Amino acid sequence: MYKNSILDELDELIKSEKTAEYKLPLRCGVDLGTANIVIAVVDADGKPVAGIVNESKVVKDGIVVDYVGAIQNLKKMKAELEERLGTELINAATAIPPGILVKNAKGFVSVVEGAGFEVTNIVDEPTAAATVIGIKDGAVVDIGGGTTGISVLKNGEVIFTADEPTGGTHMTLAVAGYYGVDKAEAEKMKKDRSHxxxxxxxxxxxxxxxxxxxxxxxxxxxxxxxxxVGGASLFDDFEETFNKVTGVECIKAEKALLVTPYGIALNCK
Ligand SMILES: Nc1ncnc2c1ncn2[C@@H]1O[C@H](COP(=O)(O)OP(=O)(O)OP(=O)(O)O)[C@@H](O)[C@H]1O
Ligand SMILES: [Mg+2]
Structure with missing residues (x-):
């Protein structure tokens, strides 16, 4: 299991809706996901100072499907963080699933700019996660709501990225089909740890x-x-299945939902 106390701090800031002391300039990481929109704010030293998560239906399979809704949602989240921090948030990095078309990447950037940020960098999701984990050689896989993405690194350089549309949403559909319930009910059942x-x-x-x-x-x-990393990996037996199929050792992140958003913020110049 990959554990990192900095991610625990970010998690605590998000849950308590509090802020930490900071050294300017502040930098934001905006993760427009299939399931969640996350803004992570770090200070000059890369220390997490605030964060916010909202459920989202504005992105599907690496494409912004509700442009106006995405901007409205992100604007609200930005304003909420600015109020908590008592300062304006300007610089942001954002992430795209690896391998998406250039014109779709523009959609992500337009949303972040539309919400009032200046986009200083665009990274792909697993590469952002790799920044946090700090590996120089190996692979990082991000399995979110919509997609399974990978970034392979060698001597600290990203040598390969790729992405396929299978994620937590497909698990929810399997649960919905099995129990004959709608997607919202299936999503709840899926995350209920008692079953x-x-x-x-x-x-x-x-x-x-x-x-x-x-x-x-x-x-x-x-x-x-x-x-x-990514929310879809949050099942206890996930590693066992993964190891069996791939023949490769899986190291899962404890704060699976926050690795990529924090990594995006660290990539904000
Ligand atoms: N405790 C849990 N157990 C199982 N699945 C979970 C749990 N918590 C969240 N998930 C699932 O994780 C997914 C969301 O993960 P994440 O926030 O990493 O995705 P995203 O970044 O929004 O999507 P993507 O990166 O594919 O665009 C959802 O499908 C959600 O149902
Ligand atoms: Mg994601």
């Missing part, structure tokens, strides 16, 4: 699919270990 083993047996084919995708990515870029 995890029942739920896991229903979503395991999706985990196998994700693992097979990663195995395919790794064919030309073999590695001994893979760091896995």
């Amino acid at each position: 995890q083993s029942d739920i896991y047996s229903i979503v395991v084919p999706v985990v196998e699919k994700m693992s097979t995708i990663v195995k395919g990515f790794l064919k030309d870029h073999p590695t001994d270990t893979v760091y896995v």
